[in-house]
Amino acid sequence: MRLILFDVDGTLIDSKAVIHASMRLTLQRWGYDEPSGEATRTLIGLTLDTAIARLLQREVDDEILAMVSDYKDIYLQLSRQPEMQSLPFAGIASLLDRLARRDDVLLGLATGKSRRGVHTMLQTPHFSGRFSVARCADDCPSKPHPAMVLECCDETNISPSNTLMIGDTSFDMEMAAAARATGLGVGWGYHPAERMLTAGASAVAHSSQALQTMVDDWLDGETLGEPAEPADLFQGMRNFQYA
Template sequence: MTAPLRLVVFDCDGTLIDSQHMIVAAMAHVFAAHGLAALPRADVLSIVGLSLDEALAALLPDTEPGIRRRITQSYKDAFFEIRHRADLAEPLFPGVREALAALHARPGTVLGIATGKSQRGLAHALETHGLRDYFVTLQTADDAPSKPHPEMLRRAMRAVGAAAADTALVGDTSYDIEMARAAGAHAFGVDWGYHAPETLRSSGAHFVLSDFAALAPALDALWTGEPRQAVREATVHGRREP
């Protein structure tokens, strides 16, 4: 019998790339330009993962839709205007490149991305870090409803022909976890992103990783049908020291 195709889909901001400084700076720039009071950093980071429209609706619930649309466009423009500032670098999180390379080399395993970024923003990020060739499917907020709606993940599964049981989503926010659960996929949280581990667990994460080195053994344990405790041990194998 042919082995099933395995699909591992990653969120981008907060999971692969530490983009917090850029996001906070762009949001502060736009709010100031529109005469709005700056928001606390934690509030801005809490909406990372949503599409930009949904994020601004959450941050500015009492603002007229027309004004929000103008702010949305201003944010897109600002993000690309200031992306070359040295103090706003968007580095990869530790272990990202090694983990992607190892999974990409596995027969029968393919990788994808599901992100609240636009196609333009995602293309720039992947090109900057030389990651584009690792992924066979790229799903963005341009193509489907915002997370936590499951359509982005469903589109990724359809694109490669993977079943939900053979799909894992790796993300750092409750929106990622809720999307994965709604699509019937396995939900892996990471504890280095923008939502707290307890938030990921309460949202339904099957496991929360503390190091990218733990991802491959956790997937192995999951898909070979090993007991839940074996998967749990795999997820903490590479835990970083505080």
């Protein structure tokens, strides 16, 4: 049995508009300068407290935690507006349908979204009933810490060596490398391919068709690229054992 984990924002859905608008309004409310679209985009995938702390160039504190709460309320309101809908990228729904029909694969999510956001997404027709396991910002430390991957592996009793992490940022690839899973980047998200490859991606797919081919190759036992070395930051997690 193999486990395929997907990041959400920038990998499965295009959510940059609502994320940037929510971040902009949150910082405005608290009296800070508006972040640029580029600044917000490069932090998508991190947990909210970590992302806001990086924008403000300081450590997470009580004010930032309060800002996170405001962000979630703003995001919920904005996400109801038609122009702020986060739609699946082209070809994603059919790829998930195809993989979900296989009896040798389990699908999961490893995302910086909140539990509320994940729950809402999983109620939509594109994603309902597809995923067997999920870890989000409310469950684990922020990416690139490997906990999301490792806990998904533990819950499904599938080792990291049989796990593929698909994402669009260097955070996803660093997380995969730290967990000793295979990282596969997608080129339509929020970090450039070169950054993902430097962070440990075995390869980067630039279309849903290419992603499908690479996933099939991985499922057939083919090597997508050179395995990445885990970051020294996570040295203590390298010997995590599974039954």
